[in-house]
Amino acid sequence: MSLPETAIDNVHDVLKEHIPADQFNQVRDILYGGEVKELPIDTKSKQIGIENKFDIKYYDFPAAEEQLRKPNEVVVAVVQNSIAKPTTDPIDVQRSGLHDKITRIVEAATLNKVNVICFQETWHMPFAFCTREKLPWTEFAEDAESGPSTSLCCDLARKYSMVIVNSILERDITRGEVIWNTAVVINEKGNVIGKSRKNHIPRVGDFNESTYYMESKLGHPVFDTKYGKIAINICYGRHHPLNWLMYGINGAEIVFNPNATVNGLSESVWGIEARCAAIANSYYVFATNRVGSETFPNEYTSGDGKPAHKVFGHFYGSAYVTSPMGLRTPDMSRRNDGLLIAKIDLNLCRQAKDNWGFRLTQRLELYADELADASKSDYEPQIVKG
């Protein structure tokens, strides 16, 4: 189920290669909101990328100059990657392989002065939820404060003065040992400052996640870090506009959207949901997704009438960044590991709010009332017979 040789690496490069320059620019302006300038990548980090087979891209999102506020620039990154070892290897070997891979990528990130980095959903394990098997996969679940992946991230955060969003399968030891899908936020001193959990759990195709964990009860926290107010909308939550909305209401300037999603199912909506959310809520969105196929030891079915199989999808990577004004980068590769970096000016969030006026005109009270009514079991929809 790997992408065939003839599969395109990303849409932007195909457009750029084949469409004459003047028309390409027009198409790009409509599809991407304009041109995002690239910034030079640190030479040593490039070498690490080549040696470890991951792409690096670095983009610039400036804001308009203001008189009373200085530019508020931070360097933010997301990572997309494949697993490092076969799923038949021992759990600790699989995890160590991923720890090594991520450590190399973070080294490349810090050489480019990255302040905040977010990894893909449950980056420390294969996305084994297609199997509906518990052991051995649930052994990857770890304590959010002291588990091995969090410990690694705390070390990296401290060493590089980097805020890290560590998206893991969490084992909640103190609450009946239940499992959650959790993003642990670690500050630049290496301390866990809190966590956010997945608010919407898919029940579609290979995404049998409700078999493993439930919807978050932690609401929509925003983490006020040294490098901006950040929030995390995990995976399938990207399909729910209300989820995006609440992070905006709580003041997020940057929302990370770590994913594990496969082609066929979601790829045609991938490029637009996070972008729409950035526009509607006047914040930056950094969306990322894992890469490659994952083969499991035992057969499973996908609820689509097709025969049982062992390979899970093709995770199509395609990380991208969108500004509050809707300007977005090209996608990263559909097949390679990658580090996507952007220098962003957080002043653009307020400028976007003033420009479009969506907060001004959003009528929250109206919708609070309507949703309160609509969520009652005796709700009568507003229907006019005709």
Add this chain to the structure above:
Amino acid sequence: MSLPETAIDNVHDVLKEHIPADQFNQVRDILYGGEVKELPIDTKSKQIGIENKFDIKYYDFPAAEEQLRKPNEVVVAVVQNSIAKPTTDPIDVQRSGLHDKITRIVEAATLNKVNVICFQETWHMPFAFCTREKLPWTEFAEDAESGPSTSLCCDLARKYSMVIVNSILERDITRGEVIWNTAVVINEKGNVIGKSRKNHIPRVGDFNESTYYMESKLGHPVFDTKYGKIAINICYGRHHPLNWLMYGINGAEIVFNPNATVNGLSESVWGIEARCAAIANSYYVFATNRVGSETFPNEYTSGDGKPAHKVFGHFYGSAYVTSPMGLRTPDMSRRNDGLLIAKIDLNLCRQAKDNWGFRLTQRLELYADELADASKSDYEPQIVKG
């Protein structure tokens, strides 16, 4: 401010012309969700299109076969058009010109067996709100039940057994003569069955609409017509995900999004907001927009530091349809008048709901509570200090 000769007519045609077939198909699948088959256009209607200089496109959106429900196919259309006469002509001459133009387009529609049709925002007048002048433009405002444009639409609806969504500037005679931005819904017998009004009013650039009318107090009505449950999200309301959401909650199967929006401001988000809404809410969206530039008698400014001018934008047309599964048509032309028709199977709405499970997982109660809190003036955002 007309589009220069070198401007592309629409993105899809540029991709199709320049990208090799195999790669084009991959790009199309990612950007448009797949291929939408075209259906044959009635020959006589084609001739009317040629004589009256409007394009016609006709697409097919089938659903999967079911055992207990028959296909529920209806033919639905939207219109995009330029004004017919200079804005310096007498008001009734300008309006008659548009009435004639729309009558020709509806004739072409009925030859293709269209059941439901929606015109662009305030189709019966130039989009004069850039001027901030009251007279003569407010003379276009008319009674929703008995005004000249509604009367024309009632006649056409009766004659052709067509449901018509008539998007007008409304003069509310019985309520202090205030003006609204209103969509009047007329059933296939030619009777007005109700109206919906614009819920979110822009305050940006040339869109000085809050100078003329206020936000609707009619909520989010859905009209249960002979040809499906329809709702209307007028123009700037497309930027507000909650607006789309409530039409879905009230049961809409088809949401029309009539617009007047210009390039530069909104074109890079045009193709994705209505499409995202269709996916998030499991209904069809028909989005349309006016065409061409409109020149006004007196100079006005646009709040962008540029000199006063008389020409308003370039309205870029680009009507399109998206299915509940996210499959969408190419855009109509950026410069020509057009009639966009689609045969749609309404069964696809339920199939999309079952497939993606967004209603199942949307947690309305949670958001009703959170929005109720968030709309209080003493709301404390959920911030974690880090």
